[in-house]
Amino acid sequence: MRIGELAERSGTSRDTIRFYEKNGLITSTPGNNATNNYRDYPEDNLVRLDFFTKARDAGMSIADLKDIIDAMAGRCDRSVAESVLRAKVDDLKERAEQIRRVIAFLEQGLDAARSGDT
Amino acid sequence: MRIGELAERSGTSRDTIRFYEKNGLITSTPGNNATNNYRDYPEDNLVRLDFFTKARDAGMSIADLKDIIDAMAGRCDRSVAESVLRAKVDDLKERAEQIRRVIAFLEQGLDAARSGDT
DNA sequence: TCAAACTGTGGACTAAGGTCAATTGTTTTC
DNA sequence: GAAAACAATTGACCTTAGTCCACAGTTTGA
Numbered sequence: 001m002r003i004g005e006l007a008e009r010s011g012t013s014r015d016t017i018r019f020y021e022k023n024g025l026i027t028s029t030p031g032n033n034a035t036n037n038y039r040d041y042p043e044d045n046l047v048r049l050d051f052f053t054k055a056r057d058a059g060m061s062i063a064d065l066k067d068i069i070d071a072m073a074g075r076c077d078r079s080v081a082e083s084v085l086r087a088k089v090d091d092l093k094e095r096a097e098q099i100r101r102v103i104a105f106l107e108q109g110l111d112a113a114r115s116g117d118t
Numbered sequence: 119m120r121i122g123e124l125a126e127r128s129g130t131s132r133d134t135i136r137f138y139e140k141n142g143l144i145t146s147t148p149g150n151n152a153t154n155n156y157r158d159y160p161e162d163n164l165v166r167l168d169f170f171t172k173a174r175d176a177g178m179s180i181a182d183l184k185d186i187i188d189a190m191a192g193r194c195d196r197s198v199a200e201s202v203l204r205a206k207v208d209d210l211k212e213r214a215e216q217i218r219r220v221i222a223f224l225e226q227g228l229d230a231a232r233s234g235d236t
Numbered sequence: 237t238c239a240a241a242c243t244g245t246g247g248a249c250t251a252a253g254g255t256c257a258a259t260t261g262t263t264t265t266c
Numbered sequence: 267g268a269a270a271a272c273a274a275t276t277g278a279c280c281t282t283a284g285t286c287c288a289c290a291g292t293t294t295g296a
Contacts, residue, residue, distance in 0.1 A: 058217040099176040
């Protein structure tokens with residue numbers, strides 16, 4: 001599909017898609033029409049973009065995503081790829097832990113406010 | 119205490135402390151010496167900075183922190199403050215949920231890699 | 237067939253969250 | 267009492283993650 005359709009269907013803007021592509025997060029092929037240089041974006045980019053959106057929301061950086069893509073594309077050997085992914089998972093777990101701590105702190109503040117309320 | 123000591127003890131750089139102060143996240147008083155304009159940073163800024171560090175790590179923005187500080191300082195009425203805090207907690211919970219989803223996805227990738235390994 | 241909509245390219249711009257450096261004045265410390 | 271360390275202020279600079287704009291060429295719907 002062309003970039004417009006991908007943008008439409010993924011909910012990611014053209015500019016952002018191009019930005020991701022420039023950063024090696026997604027790939028496209030030259031397209032079958034020789035008269036233009038419109039590129040073709042394979043269907044699987046939909047899944048990818050969906051993942052990127054979720055992962056960015058989870059606080060991961062473009063660099064993180066690049067590492068993951070490279071690891072999953074088998075651009076390096078299996079054990080290295082595995083440790084890359086494991087490291088990302090660990091980072092996420094740590095972040096989740098941190099969030100839990102902050103939630104606890106804020107809820108404590110809420111409780112204090114309520115009990116001081118009476 | 120003066121900014122240098124606060125920086126030292128909190129592990130936050132002077133520049134960052136000043137940046138936070140400019141953004142209304144921490145407060146200082148004029149200091150008791152009339153000949154200089156060195157400011158005094160009360161002890162409780164240590165707790166505050168520690169919280170900021172954790173909260174930033176958890177993905178909260180400076181604007182989020184400002185909202186929380188304002189709410190907790192009673193700069194608005196109790197019920198408003200409460201709903202501000204509750205909203206922040208909800209945001210964090212949503213983020214934690216998102217992280218869980220991303221972890222699940224990555225772990226699935228790891229499992230797939232391992233089973234394809236044999 | 238012709239205007240509207242789409243495409244690629246390139247570069248400028250933005251906002252957030254700091255960080256760095258220069259300058260001037262004030263303490264500390266040897 | 268002089269050098270080293272610290273403080274305030276200002277403004278420039280940096281990175282990340284996009285977003286916007288202008289240009290020229292291409293497709294497409296009426």
